[in-house]
Structures are given as C-alpha cells and as structure tokens.
Amino acid sequence: MRNQPAQSLQPLIGGILTALILLIAFNAFVIINPGQAGVLSILGKARDGALLEGIHFKPPLISAVDVYDVTVQKFEVPAQSSTKDLQDLSASFAINFRLDPIQVVDIRREQGTLQNVVSKVIAPQTQESFKIAAARRTVEEAITKRSELKEDFDNALNDRLEKYGIIVLDTSVVDLAFSPEFAKAVEDKQIAEQRAQRAVYVAQEASQQAQAEINRAKGKAEAQRLLAETLKAQGGELVLQKEAIEAWREGGARMPNVLVMGGESPGVPFLFNLKDVQGSVMQ
Template identity: 85%
Template sequence: MTRQSTPSLQPLIGGIIAALLVVISFNSFVVINPGQAGVLSILGKAQDGALLEGIHFKPPLVSAVDVYDVTVQKFEVPAQSATKDLQDLSASFAINFRLDPVQVVTIRRTQGTLQNIVSKIVAPQTQESFKIAAAKRTVEQAITQRSELKEDFDNALNSRLEKYGIIVLDTSVIDLNFSPEFAKAVEDKQIAEQKAQRAVYIAQEAEQEAQADINRAKGKAEAQRLLAETLKAQGGELVLQKEAIEAWKEGGAQMPKVLVMGGESNSSVPFLFNFGDLATQ
C-alpha cells in the first residue's frame, strides 16, 4: 500500500514546484511605467541606480521596489513672515514641482515617501524662502511690488530645494494678507489722501472762479473804456440817445406821446415824457 501511494504524490509535488517557479519568475521582474521611477531594495538596503521606465529584474523573495511618481505635483503651502518694517505678513503659495528621477535613490534614503518630502522639505523651505523675500521690503512694498517679491521667493526656493532632488517648475501667490493694524493704517491713509485731493480740487475751483471774476472785471473795464472813447468821439451823443431809447423799450413801456430833446443841441440825451402819466395824476 505504501509503495502505491508514493508515486501518486509525485505529480502533486511537481505541480507545487512548477507553481512556485511561476510565482518566483513573475516576482523577479518589475515594470516601471512612464512618469515613474523606482528604487530597488535588497534585504532592506536601497541599491544605487534608479529604475527608470521599462522592465527590470529584481531578486525574488528578498527584494522590493519603491515606485515614485515623478510627474508634476502641486501643493498649497502657507507661510508667514515679518517685513522690513516689522509688520506681520502671511501668504499662501501654490508650488508646482517634480522629483528628479535620477535622484530618487537619495530621496528614498533621506526622505522616504512623497508625503515626507512635502511635510519635511517643501513646506519648511517655502517658509524660509518667504522670510528671505519679505525681509527685503516693507509691507507696503510687498503689496505694491508683488512680482518682485515672487521673484525673490522663487530664487530662494529653487536654490534650497534643488539639493534635495526637487525641481520647482512654477509658483504662484494665492493669497497675501497683512495685519489688521496695517489694514487700518492703509484705510486711514486712503481717507486722508482723498480729503487732500478734495481740498486741492476746492482750492483750484476757487482759484479758477477768482480768475474768472478778474477776467470779467477786466472785460467790463475795457468795455467802459471803449464806451468812454466812443462818447468823446464825434457823434457820441447819438450813441447815448440810441442806448437810452433801447433801454426804455426793453423796459416794456409804451412809446411816449412826447419826446423832448433837451438843450441847444439835438444830439443830447432825450427826455422821455408821457402825457398819459400826467392825465392819471
């Protein structure tokens, strides 16, 4: 009985061995997709040389491969600093970066996961870079010179993250806030500037009005001078007569029944006399 049972185990053992070989063979290779980079560890020790996209051999059972995403990553990082004039300034930055595929082995040895990279490297260095950029200018300059502030921040951040195998592609300032005290000071300053501009406008308006009065006075004086010269000239009395009649007509009265020319000269100013006025008396 024993001799008959022994041969029956051979196919089973052979099947198990074949299955193990298949599992081991599949476990001996790893595929790295585009946009990824791998780090091979044997018995827990990271091996030199990053595994780039393609198929790679790895020792079965005793090795593991950590795969990193080396495409563009985006994280929002807050930062706070004091400006040159000791005002509190806070900001929020959107950081677009990617890992250097060639340096993923160093990243694996020093930082570990991508979450560690963001929390232990990107966030603290963002804070320090913002301090460097903000300390170069006052809070008012930080607001009015926002592009220069961002440029200084980018330069500082690039130089700090580059040594960690982190390539900064782009940054943007999402929000920039200052202390309530400075906000109140800005509001007061704007109100004062508006009042000053209003005062300047009123002064200019008064000056223009005064100049207009002067011009009107000059015009009236010039008109009087010309009239005086006209009266002195020959026929000036006729001008007076004409103006007296026109003024009387513009008053809305009826034409007089008697027009008396006074004096020896017919050119004197007429005396308007209406018998109707006497009849009513």
C-alpha cells in the same frame, strides 16, 4: 497498493512547485511605468542607480522596489514672516514641482516617502525662502512690488530644493495678508488721499471761478473804457441821453411811443406817451 498514495501526490507536488517557480519568476521582474522611477532595495538596503521606465530584474524574495511618482506634483504651503519694517506678513504658496528621477535613490535614503518630502523638506524650505524675500522690503513694497517679492522667493526656493533632488517648476502666491493694524493704516491713508484729492479739486474749481470773475471784470472795465472814449468824442450830450434812458428803465416806466431828440445835434431825449397826447386832444 502502498505506491498508489505516493503516486497520487506527485501531480499535486508538481503543481505546487510549478506555481512557486512561476511566482518567483514573476517576482523577479518589475515594470516601471512612464512618469515613475524606482529604487531597488535588497535586504532593506537601497541600491545605487534609479530604475527608470521599462522592465527590470530584481532578486526574488529578498528585494523590494519603491516606486516614486516623478510627474508634476502640486501642494499649497503656508508661510509667515516679518518685513523690513517689522510688519507681520503671511502668505500661501502653490508650488508645482517634481522629483528628479536620477536622484530618487538619495530621496529614498534621506527622506523616504513623498509625504516626508513635502512635510520635512518643501514646507520648511518654503518658510525660509519667504523670510528671505520678505525681509528685503517693507510691507507696502511687498504689496506694490509683488512680482519682485515672488522672484526673490522663487530664487531662494530653487536654490534650497535643488540639492534635495526637487525640481521647482512654478510657484504662485495664492494669498498675501498682513496685520490688522497695517490694514487699518492703509485704509486711513486711502481716505486721507481721497480727501486731499477732493481739496485739490475744490481749490482748482475756486481758482477757475475767481479767474472767470477777473475776466468778467476786465471785460466790463474795457467796455466802460470804450464807452468813455465814445462819450468823450461825442461831447457830453451822449452822457445825458444815456443817463436819461437808464433812469427811465430803472423807474419801471412803460416803453414810450415817441422818442424826440431836440436840436440838430443829439440832446437830452424828450419822452412822452402818444396815447396820453391823443386823449388830451379829444377832450
């Protein structure tokens, strides 16, 4: 009878031991998925050699595995600097990067988590890289030669982050801003340029009008010269005919019904209205 309780506990103890064995067995392996890399730590000390995708053994109960995402990460980092002409310039950069799977052990030892990588490495190195790029040019050059500014920034950032096991894939300038004083100066310059362009246009228009007046004067002078030559060739009588006709036009008289030219050669025209003559005859 005394052996019955002991015998009834044996299946329970066996089940517990089996569960413990299974738990330890499952805990002795870790699976690293694609896009991940692991760091094995035994009794709190990181072991050399990153765990890449696949299944890996780890000592149960005394070890742990820190898994890092090594796919592309994106963060926006603000930065401020002074340009070559001592103007304040601020920017915001979108940085696409990933952790080097081979160097995740060093990242684990030196930085710890991915959040620490961003706050303690990427953010300050972005600031320093922007200072290097901005100090090489004036604020106006930073705006007009934005691609060159970005190229200098990329080169500086790549050199600085590479030694931390961070691979920069791409960067983009999300925002580029300058001081209100410079913005006002740019606005004033644009207004002055517009006014200067307007003044050039007005001057060109006046020059064209003056040239047109000169051309008209030349044409009128040429016409008068030709007229003078014609009158000279015909004697002086054509001058009298022309002056008589112009005098009649300027006086506002009605168009005459009859124009009589005296003599065989042209002379001074004799103008009269045929209706007036007819009226005198009928009387």
